[in-house]
Amino acid sequence: MAIHTDKISVEKSKTSKIGNVDFSNLTFGREFTDHMFVCDYEDGKWQNPKVIPYQAMSYEPSARVFHYGQAVFEGMKAYKDDDGKVFLFRPKQNFDRINKSSARLAMPAFPENYFFEGLETLLKLDNEWIKPGVGNSLYLRPFVIATEPAISASPANMYRFMIICSPAKSYYNSAVRVLIAEHFSRSANGGVGAAKAAGNYAAQFYPTSLAQQKGFQQIIWTDADTHTFLEEAGTMNVFFRVNDKLITAPTSDRILDGVTRKSIIQLAEDLGITCEVRQVTVEEIKNASKDGSLKEIFGAGTAAVISPISAFEHHEELFEIAEVEDSYAKKFKQTLLNIQHNLSEDKHGWRREVK
Amino acid sequence: MAIHTDKISVEKSKTSKIGNVDFSNLTFGREFTDHMFVCDYEDGKWQNPKVIPYQAMSYEPSARVFHYGQAVFEGMKAYKDDDGKVFLFRPKQNFDRINKSSARLAMPAFPENYFFEGLETLLKLDNEWIKPGVGNSLYLRPFVIATEPAISASPANMYRFMIICSPAKSYYNSAVRVLIAEHFSRSANGGVGAAKAAGNYAAQFYPTSLAQQKGFQQIIWTDADTHTFLEEAGTMNVFFRVNDKLITAPTSDRILDGVTRKSIIQLAEDLGITCEVRQVTVEEIKNASKDGSLKEIFGAGTAAVISPISAFEHHEELFEIAEVEDSYAKKFKQTLLNIQHNLSEDKHGWRREVK
Numbered sequence: 001m002a003i004h005t006d007k008i009s010v011e012k013s014k015t016s017k018i019g020n021v022d023f024s025n026l027t028f029g030r031e032f033t034d035h036m037f038v039c040d041y042e043d044g045k046w047q048n049p050k051v052i053p054y055q056a057m058s059y060e061p062s063a064r065v066f067h068y069g070q071a072v073f074e075g076m077k078a079y080k081d082d083d084g085k086v087f088l089f090r091p092k093q094n095f096d097r098i099n100k101s102s103a104r105l106a107m108p109a110f111p112e113n114y115f116f117e118g119l120e121t122l123l124k125l126d127n128e129w130i131k132p133g134v135g136n137s138l139y140l141r142p143f144v145i146a147t148e149p150a151i152s153a154s155p156a157n158m159y160r161f162m163i164i165c166s167p168a169k170s171y172y173n174s175a176v177r178v179l180i181a182e183h184f185s186r187s188a189n190g191g192v193g194a195a196k197a198a199g200n201y202a203a204q205f206y207p208t209s210l211a212q213q214k215g216f217q218q219i220i221w222t223d224a225d226t227h228t229f230l231e232e233a234g235t236m237n238v239f240f241r242v243n244d245k246l247i248t249a250p251t252s253d254r255i256l257d258g259v260t261r262k263s264i265i266q267l268a269e270d271l272g273i274t275c276e277v278r279q280v281t282v283e284e285i286k287n288a289s290k291d292g293s294l295k296e297i298f299g300a301g302t303a304a305v306i307s308p309i310s311a312f313e314h315h316e317e318l319f320e321i322a323e324v325e326d327s328y329a330k331k332f333k334q335t336l337l338n339i340q341h342n343l344s345e346d347k348h349g350w351r352r353e354v355k
Numbered sequence: 356m357a358i359h360t361d362k363i364s365v366e367k368s369k370t371s372k373i374g375n376v377d378f379s380n381l382t383f384g385r386e387f388t389d390h391m392f393v394c395d396y397e398d399g400k401w402q403n404p405k406v407i408p409y410q411a412m413s414y415e416p417s418a419r420v421f422h423y424g425q426a427v428f429e430g431m432k433a434y435k436d437d438d439g440k441v442f443l444f445r446p447k448q449n450f451d452r453i454n455k456s457s458a459r460l461a462m463p464a465f466p467e468n469y470f471f472e473g474l475e476t477l478l479k480l481d482n483e484w485i486k487p488g489v490g491n492s493l494y495l496r497p498f499v500i501a502t503e504p505a506i507s508a509s510p511a512n513m514y515r516f517m518i519i520c521s522p523a524k525s526y527y528n529s530a531v532r533v534l535i536a537e538h539f540s541r542s543a544n545g546g547v548g549a550a551k552a553a554g555n556y557a558a559q560f561y562p563t564s565l566a567q568q569k570g571f572q573q574i575i576w577t578d579a580d581t582h583t584f585l586e587e588a589g590t591m592n593v594f595f596r597v598n599d600k601l602i603t604a605p606t607s608d609r610i611l612d613g614v615t616r617k618s619i620i621q622l623a624e625d626l627g628i629t630c631e632v633r634q635v636t637v638e639e640i641k642n643a644s645k646d647g648s649l650k651e652i653f654g655a656g657t658a659a660v661i662s663p664i665s666a667f668e669h670h671e672e673l674f675e676i677a678e679v680e681d682s683y684a685k686k687f688k689q690t691l692l693n694i695q696h697n698l699s700e701d702k703h704g705w706r707r708e709v710k
Contacts, residue, residue, distance in 0.1 A: 027507070028506075028507050029505050029507045030507070032416075054416070055416075056413040056414055057413065058412065059413075060411045061387075061411070061412065061517050061519050062496075062519060065420065065553075066420060066426055066500050066553070067426070067428055067496070067553055067556070068553055068556035069424045069426060069553030069554035069556060070557040070560070071420075071421055071422070071557070073422055104558075104561055105557045105560060106560035106561040106563075141506055143422060145421050150382075151496055151519075151521065152382070153556050153658075154560065154563075155564065164416050164417060164506075184545040185544055185545035186543070187543055188546060189543075189579045190536070190540035190579055191539075191540045191546075191579065192557075192558045197554060197558065198420075198423055198424030198553075198554060199552060199553060199555065199557060199558065200554065201422070201424060201508050202425040202461075202501075202547075203424075203460070203546060203552065205423075205425070205509065205510045206459055208509075209461050224543035224544045224545055224546065225579075235508050
């Protein structure tokens with residue numbers, strides 16, 4: 001049965017998979033809701049946005065995404081409060097960023113009304129998949145891929161924009177141990193590190209697998225030239241707490257402009273915590289660890305929210321970070337979750353209710 | 356009708372599209388032959404290689420290639436001589452390189468026998484698509500994509516290896532004008548520039564589109580740190596001829612180890628032409644242009660074979676390169692094409708006949 005909203009055509013799923021999902025035992029990104037949003041770009045414009053049952057789709061083997069990596073994505077979450085109200089968190093940031101990512105990869109911008117109406121239509125249809133309770137969320141994955149069936153190495157003329165939704169618990173549950181990059185790099189000056197480009201992620205898998213073999217879950221990337229400056233962790237931005245001061249790297253064309261990152265910078269200001277946004281060297285953090293002034297390191301990202309980091313290694317030297325009483329990581333995480341779940345005042349207007 | 360070779364199952368196409376193709380007027384990478392090779396990786400191994408009719412296939416929206424860019428490819432060509440014999444050119448180089456690319460992206464190696472039996476089975480079935488005559492070829496595109504339907508940011512457990520084939524003329528027919536990169540970059544030290552990773556290509560499209568708006572077809576990339584050293588052109592390695600000497604950048608983790616590149620280095624040695632493999636600066640080439648010692652610049656790659664470069668721009672200064680009588684570019688192109696098309700001796704054993 002196909003019904004039509006103003007712009008988005010809707011075909012409802014005849015059955016729901018929700019009964020098969022164990023919400024208390026979710027693996028990130030493996031279960032998807034009953035519906036998805038699809039909009040194709042052809043003849044110079046985005047055509048017929050639609051919400052249809054979640055399903056596999058057919059692609060030519062020459063579809064350009066398979067060959068030249070024209071693919072960008074976003075990560076966002078929907079939250080439900082105890083009254084059943086559904087909220088997004090700063091979704092305009094994600095909308096702006098996916099178009100920024102697309103522009104860097106020579107892909108067309110997506111219209112704002114389609115983006116939000118697509119999200120809202122999906123969230124209404126799959127409302128039951130959003131579970132209340134802090135820590136529960138529905139992870140939303142907008143993405144764009146080049147579908148044109150031709151393997152010339154140039155921007156495609158056909159794209160597909162999709163949103164799929166996956167019920168989630170917080171991504172990393174326990175503190176992570178990280179390796180500081182000394183040889184491999186995530187991105188170049190003048191490259192695509194600031195874009196949520198698909199290829200940026202595959203590029204990290206091999207170095208990360210080497211780190212994992214050494215007992216570390218993640219890598220903190222450094223600048224490719226000198227490996228002197230601490231940048232980001234690939235799926236998270238990174239904050240360092242030295243005594244009572246926070247430090248985080250400035251965004252650049254190498255570093256993703258994270259929504260959680262910028263929210264923490266604002267929350268720090270609200271809480272009267274100094275947050276320096278500046279280049280931070282590996283040496284500085286090692287020295288701070290040695291003299292006892294390094295109190296915390298934590299990652300910040302939509303999937304992980306806030307991930308405390310309990311140890312880092314550099315030049316075969318391991319630095320452990322003891323838990324602190326008044327953890328900033330915990331404070332920021334709780335503050336963010338309370339805002340996201342409509343449990344506290346939203347003085348910056350970050351929540352957007354889905355009605 | 357499915358017949359079986361030793362290892363590869365074959366399902367022949369019932370009809371051929373070949374009658375619809377205008378072989379005198381081909382656009383690169385837009386027409387594909389009647390068959391394709393497919394082999395899926397699951398449960399820790401490559402399963403059931405098969406040749407089937409060229410067709411679209413179904414992918415989950417969560418297939419990891421769409422999100423994290425785990426995708427690598429190769430470019431190779433098959434040639435036919437006037438006796439109808441079919442040849443590949445140094446195909447072991449491509450086989451080795453696709454596995455090297457895969458390793459860098461944490462993807463599994465593909466078995467050598469499947470690779471070559473797949474190619475040979477395809478080339479026999481689609482033999483009519485390989486046209487004799489210098490300049491004609493069948494472009495072969497092996498590629499591997501991550502198909503696992505789960506969006507966790509980690510290496511996939513399921514992949515698809517495919518080979519598709521597209522009839523081709525030489526890629527760039529006339530001399531190209533290039534811009535020297537001053538702001539944007541192709542790859543980082545410690546990055547994936549040496550891999551034929553899908554994401555490397557999308558990353559170049561936007562800067563290249565800016566270059567095209569200025570009247571240049573391609574960019575010669577420079578090192579991301581200082582933009583001082585000339586590296587490669589994204590789809591081609593680059594050679595500079597200063598007086599009678601050739602210079603080309605050494606391969607590195609930023610520069611692709613091109614098969615045409617290494618063949619030219621060998622041919623130069625055969626012809627008694629000095630070829631220096633060393634870092635080459637923008638300044639050096641600008642100075643050589645100014646003092647008249649810069650005789651040629653040309654790109655070298657499988658798709659383009661050899662592309663003479665007729666002008667380059669750097670810091671808004673345009674340098675034109677006049678055509679020379681005894682063009683190395685022409686000489687290398689002819690020598691390569693003669694070897695590839697079985698028109699001359701093959702002293703290095705580069706041809707591999709497909710029987």
